[in-house]
Amino acid sequence: MLQQILRDLYIDPELLAELNDEQKHILFYKMREEQVRRWREREEKIREEEAGLKRTARFKLKNGKRVQWLCGSDGEVWVWIMGEALGDKPYDQISEEFMAERARQQAQKEADELWKEKEAEITKKFRDAMANEKARIVAEKWKIETEDRKAAKLMEEKIQEELKKREEEERQRGEEQIRQQEGRRAQELYLSLKQALQNSQHNENEDREWEEQLRRSKAADEERSHKAQWARDEYRRQSLRAIQKGKVAGLSNLFQGAALNNEQDTKLATTCPVAPLALRVPASKAWERPPRPFSREVIIQWFKEEQLPRRAGFERNTNTIAPWFHGIISRQEAEELLMNKSEGAFLVRVSEKIWGYALSYRHQSGFKHFLVDASGDFYSFLGVDPNRHATLTDLIDFHKEEIITSSGGELLLDPCSQTKNPPDYSLLFE
Secondary structure, three states, X not given: OHHHHHHHOOOOHHHHHOOOHHHHHHHHHHHHHHHHHHHHHHHHHHHHHHHHHHHHHHHHOOOOOOOOOOEOOOXXXXXXXXXXXXXXXXXXXXXXXXXXXXXXXXXXXXXHHHHHHHHHHHHHHHHHHHHHHHHHHHHOHHHHHHOOHHHHHHHHHHHHHHHHHHHHHHHHHHHHHHHHHHHHHHHHHHHHHHHHHXXXXXXXXXXXXXXXXXXXXXXHHHHHHHHHHHHHHHHHHHHHHHHHOOOOOOOHHHHHHHHHHOOOHHHHOOOOOOOOHHHOOOOOOOOOOOOOOOOHHHHHHHHHHHHHHHOOOEOOOOOXXXXXXXXXXXXXXXXHHHOOOOOOEEEEEEXXXXXXXXXXXXXXXXXXXXXXXXXXXXXXXXXXXOXXXXXXXXXXXXXXXXXXXXXXXOOOOEEOOOOOOOOOOHHHHO
């Protein structure tokens, strides 16, 4: 079950709801470790590809140009930070002046282009007017020949002077319009640049907020990592102490061998020992287990096909059903049975979420529920306990003297017996 969760990096929400906070923390930490491992593999691959590209680029630029940086007296690359050197104006003032000058130059450039167009238009307009007037004079030449030539000359000069005056007035009006437009355009450009700067500062603020969130997230990850590592180390010490005392029945040698041969056992619990061959159940040709339970009928069939041959729910070395064993009951029903019990009371019920069981425990301030994975050849708590037990009874007996979690200090003291007749597990043993 744990290997499947780490492979898919996904846990079903219904299954997640069955875990307590410590189980969730450790399980999420293991998933985070797997994410980091995959990320490092991908980053290493990218670095190798980039290194190959850089080698190719260096080969191509072997006889090309080079860039040489100007260094300061300390031998480091010389850097000037605008607004921070001695005698520099404040950065805000430099930025304001820079934006205003940039806006003025852009507006002036646009105004010059507009004036060129306007000037060409005025010149063409009055050149055409002058040509039309000369054509009119030529057409009326017969009148000029019969009249005083001096009067005709004065008239022509007067008309030309009037046209030039009108042209000059037109130019002045055009220049005034261009100047007004240039001022408006400069103000528009300035406001646009200022808005861009404000947006940039806003983005910088967002970046700082994101960095702060990232810092808090990393701190939380480190705290979870520390707690999870401490918990795993504590579980391992407890397990080894229990093995030395002979508390893990029939598995002491297997655990000691795993402890000596594989130091990574406590990280992802991927190489823990399996149950002895005598307890392994040969797969039935008629029974193919679905990926997860989907009905009570399937759970009952699984229990009869796989768990009964392994004596799940029985007392050690007897055919008596253990007083702590219950059938397919809900979390709410389990809590009702434990409601009036003292701290340390417990029961084991068949889970409807995984191929395994749920241990419901009564502690001082409420209830705790731990999932027991029985999908393989062993029994172990999902997420919190690296110990693997050959039988369900071994797991229960082990934690009658060894705590389940270091933070909770749960010891299985008082089994919660049946209150129904027939018992709630009757369908499992028919």
